[in-house]
Amino acid sequence: MRDPYQVLGVSRDASGDEIKAAFRRLAREHHPDRNPGDDSAKERFQEINAAYQLLSDPDRRARFDRMGTDGPAAGAGGFAGGIEDWLSEILSGGFATASPPVSGDLREVLELEFVEAALGCRRTLSYERADVCQHCGGDGAERGARSVSCDTCGGAGRVRLGSLGWISLGMDRICPRCQGTGSIPSVRCSACDGRGLSVRRRNIEVTIPPGIEPGAAQTIVGGGSRVSPRGPAGDLELVIHVKPHARFRREGDDVLSDVEVAFTRAALGTEVEVETLHGMVTLKVPAGTQPGTVLPIRGKGVPHRFRSGAGDQLCRIKVRVPDGTKPQIERLIRQFDDELSNPSEVGLLGKLKELFSG
Numbered sequence: 626m627r628d629p630y631q632v633l634g635v636s637r638d639a640s641g642d643e644i645k646a647a648f649r650r651l652a653r654e655h656h657p658d659r660n661p662g663d664d665s666a667k668e669r670f671q672e673i674n675a676a677y678q679l680l681s682d683p684d685r686r687a688r689f690d691r692m693g694t695d696g697p698a699a700g701a702g703g704f705a706g707g708i709e710d711w712l713s714e715i716l717s718g719g720f721a722t723a724s725p726p727v728s729g730d731l732r733e734v735l736e737l738e739f740v741e742a743a744l745g746c747r748r749t750l751s752y753e754r755a756d757v758c759q760h761c762g763g764d765g766a767e768r769g770a771r772s773v774s775c776d777t778c779g780g781a782g783r784v785r786l787g788s789l790g791w792i793s794l795g796m797d798r799i800c801p802r803c804q805g806t807g808s809i810p811s812v813r814c815s816a817c818d819g820r821g822l823s824v825r826r827r828n829i830e831v832t833i834p835p836g837i838e839p840g841a842a843q844t845i846v847g848g849g850s851r852v853s854p855r856g857p858a859g860d861l862e863l864v865i866h867v868k869p870h871a872r873f874r875r876e877g878d879d880v881l882s883d884v885e886v887a888f889t890r891a892a893l894g895t896e897v898e899v900e901t902l903h904g905m906v907t908l909k910v911p912a913g914t915q916p917g918t919v920l921p922i923r924g925k926g927v928p929h930r931f932r933s934g935a936g937d938q939l940c941r942i943k944v945r946v947p948d949g950t951k952p953q954i955e956r957l958i959r960q961f962d963d964e965l966s967n968p969s970e971v972g973l974l975g976k977l978k979e980l981f982s983g
């Protein structure tokens with residue numbers, strides 16, 4: 626892995642805010658969604674993410690600064706468990722373990738219908754996040770409680786870390802119990818048990834732009850959880866899932882569909898009404914069209930994401946074969962078959978017209 630400071634383009638003494646700002650700027654620029662089909666953008670995006678995971682974690686950053694490596698104890702970053710696990714992880718004072726501190730960033734999957742993703746839509750997303758407790762306003766005190774000295778840090782506001790696995794540490798860290806204030810309430814808030822945070826359901830309106838790709842992600846800055854009542858909220862990453870459509874498939878910005886035509890019509894040429902994302906459209910099927918032929922309808926596909934216009938609808942012609950077990954059809958098909966074997970001067974198409982008109 627490359628030097629994470631170089632990856633983010635920040636100096637060795639950059640503050641947490643500078644690192645976060647650099648990360649957001651680069652992540653936006655190199656987001657795979659913005660660079661469709663560019664594999665190097667994807668790699669670069671992952672590298673930027675990994676560098677940020679390392680530098681935004683004080684323990685991993687300190688270890689890297691001293692040893693030039695992230696060390697064997699580094700976790701993968703992020704948090705895979707549910708939000709209740711996440712909250713108890715923070716609140717149990719996860720600082721004493723070797724696991725990286727949780728970031729407050731959340732990830733939610735938004736499942737869209739095929740047409741919603743293709744044409745864009747507005748959706749209400751309902752999800753849970755940890756936020757400031759409404760009962761105590763985040764200070765963790767029951768109404769009327771006094772302030773007493775924090776029994777975890779003895780009122781110092783910071784706790785000293787002895788060792789972390791095989792590395793001995795001369796570091797201290799903000800006390801997780803009193804959040805560095807040195808005092809705690811004599812009676813804890815009954816709603817949040819003194820944590821200052823509670824898990825609450827939240828509804829937000831999300832605008833999905835036309836042409837979004839399945840698997841694309843959108844970041845809602847500040848839409849994640851709070852790690853501490855006074856700290857900023859993390860980000861919410863929305864990952865787009867798209868349900869398959871019964872008749873449409875998507876290939877880039879083109880929409881593929883099957884159009885069924887009777888074999889006589891394929892031979893003689895016809896017009897058919899075709900369902901598209903943008904309503905019904907008349908498709909001209911030229912005389913002599915073979916099964917499997919793809920006929921495009923220009924501009925009736927998925928709207929382009931970063932430029933004007935839209936892809937095409939690509940109609941693959943499926944030829945419907947008449948049922949030769951029905952006596953009337955059998956008779957006509959046999960005449961037609963004779964004609965194929967012994968073509969007359971009338972010509973095949975003329976004969977066909979004669980057979981099937983009226």
Ligand SMILES: [Zn+2]
Nearest residue numbers: 758761814817
């Ligand atoms: Zn509370």
Ligand SMILES: [Zn+2]
Nearest residue numbers: 775778800803
């Ligand atoms: Zn304390």
